[in-house]
Amino acid sequence: MPDVIPWRFIVFAIIFAGMLYLQFYLAHRQWRKIKGQQTSEIDVGYVQMEDFLAQSFRRKVKEWLQLPATVTSDRERSILKGRERIRVITGGIEFGAGEQCDDILVVEGNFACGPGCLFAREILVKGNARFGEGAQLQSVAVDGDLVLGADVKVARWLDSTRELTLGANCLVGARVTSGGMIRMGPGAQAGSMFAPQVVSTAWDGSFPSKQTFETAKLPVIAFSEEAVAARESLEAAGFDVKKLIQLGADSWLYKGDLHLLAPLRLMTKLVVKGKCDLPDGFILEADIHADGSLNIGANSVCRGNLISGQHIHLGPGSRFAGLIHADGSVRLGHGTRGFKDDGLVVAYAGEVLEVERDVAIQGKLAAGGRVIVESAEAAEAGNA
Amino acid sequence: MGVQPGLGKKGKMIVLLLAKFFLGLAIVVLTLYAIRHYVFALCRLALRRPRDFMELTGFSLPRTSVLVPMHNEEAVAADILQALVECDYDRTRLEVLAIDDNSEDRTSAIIDDYAARFSMVKAIHRHEGAGGKAAALQEATRQATGEVLLLFDADYFPGPSLVKQLVAPFSDPQVGSVMGRVVPHNTDKTLLAALLGLERAAGYQVGQQARYNLGLTPQFGGTVGGVRTSALTSVGGWNTESLTEDTDLTFRLVLHGWKVAYVNRAECYEEVPESWPARETQIARWATGHTDCLHRLWPSLLASRSLSLTEKVDALFVLCCYLTAPVLILGWLASLVLFFSPQMHSVPVLSVAMLFVGYQMFGNQATFFELGIAALLDGMNRRVLLMPCNLFNFFASTSAISKALVRFYLRKLWGAGGPPWSKTRRFRTNGKERPFANGSSHAPKLFSQGANGIYTRSGD
Numbered sequence: 046m047p048d049v050i051p052w053r054f055i056v057f058a059i060i061f062a063g064m065l066y067l068q069f070y071l072a073h074r075q076w077r078k079i080k081g082q083q084t085s086e087i088d089v090g091y092v093q094m095e096d097f098l099a100q101s102f103r104r105k106v107k108e109w110l111q112l113p114a115t116v117t118s119d120r121e122r123s124i125l126k127g128r129e130r131i132r133v134i135t136g137g138i139e140f141g142a143g144e145q146c147d148d149i150l151v152v153e154g155n156f157a158c159g160p161g162c163l164f165a166r167e168i169l170v171k172g173n174a175r176f177g178e179g180a181q182l183q184s185v186a187v188d189g190d191l192v193l194g195a196d197v198k199v200a201r202w203l204d205s206t207r208e209l210t211l212g213a214n215c216l217v218g219a220r221v222t223s224g225g226m227i228r229m230g231p232g233a234q235a236g237s238m239f240a241p242q243v244v245s246t247a248w249d250g251s252f253p254s255k256q257t258f259e260t261a262k263l264p265v266i267a268f269s270e271e272a273v274a275a276r277e278s279l280e281a282a283g284f285d286v287k288k289l290i291q292l293g294a295d296s297w298l299y300k301g302d303l304h305l306l307a308p309l310r311l312m313t314k315l316v317v318k319g320k321c322d323l324p325d326g327f328i329l330e331a332d333i334h335a336d337g338s339l340n341i342g343a344n345s346v347c348r349g350n351l352i353s354g355q356h357i358h359l360g361p362g363s364r365f366a367g368l369i370h371a372d373g374s375v376r377l378g379h380g381t382r383g384f385k386d387d388g389l390v391v392a393y394a395g396e397v398l399e400v401e402r403d404v405a406i407q408g409k410l411a412a413g414g415r416v417i418v419e420s421a422e423a424a425e426a427g428n429a
Numbered sequence: 430m431g432v433q434p435g436l437g438k439k440g441k442m443i444v445l446l447l448a449k450f451f452l453g454l455a456i457v458v459l460t461l462y463a464i465r466h467y468v469f470a471l472c473r474l475a476l477r478r479p480r481d482f483m484e485l486t487g488f489s490l491p492r493t494s495v496l497v498p499m500h501n502e503e504a505v506a507a508d509i510l511q512a513l514v515e516c517d518y519d520r521t522r523l524e525v526l527a528i529d530d531n532s533e534d535r536t537s538a539i540i541d542d543y544a545a546r547f548s549m550v551k552a553i554h555r556h557e558g559a560g561g562k563a564a565a566l567q568e569a570t571r572q573a574t575g576e577v578l579l580l581f582d583a584d585y586f587p588g589p590s591l592v593k594q595l596v597a598p599f600s601d602p603q604v605g606s607v608m609g610r611v612v613p614h615n616t617d618k619t620l621l622a623a624l625l626g627l628e629r630a631a632g633y634q635v636g637q638q639a640r641y642n643l644g645l646t647p648q649f650g651g652t653v654g655g656v657r658t659s660a661l662t663s664v665g666g667w668n669t670e671s672l673t674e675d676t677d678l679t680f681r682l683v684l685h686g687w688k689v690a691y692v693n694r695a696e697c698y699e700e701v702p703e704s705w706p707a708r709e710t711q712i713a714r715w716a717t718g719h720t721d722c723l724h725r726l727w728p729s730l731l732a733s734r735s736l737s738l739t740e741k742v743d744a745l746f747v748l749c750c751y752l753t754a755p756v757l758i759l760g761w762l763a764s765l766v767l768f769f770s771p772q773m774h775s776v777p778v779l780s781v782a783m784l785f786v787g788y789q790m791f792g793n794q795a796t797f798f799e800l801g802i803a804a805l806l807d808g809m810n811r812r813v814l815l816m817p818c819n820l821f822n823f824f825a826s827t828s829a830i831s832k833a834l835v836r837f838y839l840r841k842l843w844g845a846g847g848p849p850w851s852k853t854r855r856f857r858t859n860g861k862e863r864p865f866a867n868g869s870s871h872a873p874k875l876f877s878q879g880a881n882g883i884y885t886r887s888g889d
Contacts, residue, residue: 388488
């Protein structure tokens with residue numbers, strides 16, 4: 046009789062049934078846990094903020110300051126929050142060269158530190174702050190002016206409500222935001238910089254007015270079925286009419302590389318399915334997209350958006366009033382100005398955004414890689 | 430053992446041949462889709478996003494019209510209109526067109542109330558003409574003044590920044606349409622809703638994002654998205670004959686040379702069906718609409734010069750996806766026939782059957798792999814445990830889609846017109862069941878933008 050009982054099959058069937066039951070049991074148990082619980086996977090109140098890291102830190106500090114504190118001296122009290130210690134300093138404070146602090150600092154006055162200091166945690170300063178050469182910081186929020194000396198390294202972010210100055214070769218891991226102005230020293234690097242004014246080294250202090258944005262009189266090119274049919278004006282301007290296809294009422298597609306030699310005033314939105322080179326003094330009144338690189342000559346004016354699937358180079362002395370976006374790198378030539386009357390501008394590079402000397406914009410410079418300001422040596426070489 | 434008693438030798442042979450054909454077809458088709466699931470999931474993990482539109486949000490603010498078609502939406506109308514009037518977009522460049530499409534409940538009164546209180550809201554009442562979403566959109570598009578048209582279904586909850594996030598990609602002149610991400614908010618209500626939450630996560634977090642990363646065409650879903658007005662005009666407007674006017678528009682745009690952008694971070698809550706009958710109605714409409722688009726568009730897609738070969742192949746995968754359900758059922762029936770046939774022991778049949786078994790392991794794993802990746806990317810680690818229950822959703826959906834497609838082809842065969850547009854049932858009751866913990870049904874306004882463009886928390 047025992048030989049007839051298929052033990053192996055029975056064992057297999059039990060294990061199989063057990064495994065099948067187990068996965069449904071776990072699923073059912075999980076379902077009972079989440080049933081009736083409100084989903085919290087996304088924040089419905091989420092608002093895009095440039096300074097969200099600093100805002101979040103300021104809110105936390107506000108909460109921490111309500112916790113019981115231990116008075117350690119007439120100018121200092123400390124708050125314990127779990128394993129973290131928050132040092133609250135009444136009035137200003139000055140750290141000597143090479144000093145180190147491992148606590149979160151809240152300074153209710155001005156802050157200063159000498160060269161080579163190390164601050165391992167976040168700092169909130171209610172007055173002005175100045176960090177000496179070669180200091181290393183985590184993150185700093187300042188309710189006043191913030192000045193960083195040369196070669197300061199910041200692991201995360203910086204924020205100030207007024208003017209923020211990055212010394213030469215400063216390195217910031219993430220965002221730099223300011224409610225006033227950001228001055229970028231030569232060789233400074235960051236993830237992004239956002240302020241009503243962001244200027245690079247050797248800025249001459251000028252921002253063109255609306256009048257100076259007025260442009261020279263150039264031949265006007267606006268694509269239309271009639272213009273394409275007539276051909277002459279477009280071919281004279283350097284377009285191969287056979288490559289032009291109408292996308293919509295106000296946009297055209299150019300199949301291939303576009304290399305124009307003479308400056309024009311282009312009024313129609315254009316999508317170039319290749320590389321696009323525009324000469325010095327070009328005027329773009331509408332958006333342009335190039336699948337390849339987009340090179341715009343010196344002293345050009347771009348009122349539309351500039352988009353490229355590869356790289357964008359905006360020639361020296363150019364002005365832009367829209368949005369610059371490249372999947373690869375972006376280079377803003379010296380003397381570039383970015384501004385518009387009714388809002389802020391942005392230049393974004395998927396890889397690196399290089400900023401030459403004397404660049405000034407109202408808005409944001411950001412990169413998937415880094416925003417890098419031209420180094421002092423490169424600037425000198427450029428001047429020469 | 431015979432295949433079918435009463436069948437002659439010739440008949441048996443034909444049945445067996447047909448069974449082999451359908452089984453082979455099922456294996457090939459489903460294996461191709463399985464490979465596609467794997468490729469998308471791996472590309473989602475490995476490839477960098479081609480463009481981070483979030484960094485551009487708020488810097489380009491074209492005049493925008495938000496279209497909200499509503500048919501008997503008294504339960505949800507006030508919530509979406511309130512959310513839209515509270516959004517942080519420049520008021521001088523925004524209009525909300527609330528469309529009352531032949532409603533028989535209080536929808537019309539709610540819309541009129543908002544139009545009276547907020548100048549940015551315009552009421553459109555439709556009491557004649559063709560019904561359905563596409564017809565309502567066609568009417569609203571004629572009255573819209575925006576360069577960009579954004580669309581929301583009435584049961585959605587747009588957050589304060591969503592309009593800005595969705596218009597950002599239109600700064601690129603080749604973008605004709607933009608799609609945001611849909612996230613179900615009622616996944617705690619029934620097991621079906623929880624499973625649909627996982628399915629949506631896979632569809633958007635993995636499927637749409639991977640397609641965008643790969644330079645293919647993400648699908649414009651007709652809600653939480655938008656279209657450039659000039660692009661819509663260039664392709665002849667909304668197709669009022671289509672049950673899925675969104676899919677139809679997506680492919681007409683790309684055929685014309687426009688691109689569709691996907692913004693994964695532009696998230697918006699929606700309500701997914703909580704009951705199987707509601708789910709069946711929804712998926713039947715999608716299946717019919719998609720397949721109808723396939724029949725109309727495949728010749729143009731294959732002949733297109735503006736699409737690359739991979740774009741064409743992907744477009745056909747998208748449009749054929751609902752056909753996999755009847756193909757799968759045919760494959761199962763064929764494998765049963767072959768299992769009981771005298772040829773069961775023959776090598777070719779066995780190898781085919783083995784391949785089919787292989788698909789069951791490989792294919793299901795591929796789908797689950799995609800769901801799992803999406804759940805992990807969304808940080809819903811524990812919800813991965815629900816995946817075995819997706820088997821029920823899979824069987825129910827396969828049956829609903831197959832039934833819908835049989836009806837579709839029978840109507841086609843008899844020369845009858847397309848089925849009427851059917852609205853998905855809403856499960857929310859306004860004022861009785863609020864979806865958010867703060868007691869509000871719409872996104873709370875947490876931050877305000879200062880003159881310098883920087884946001885600060887309200888009340889700070």
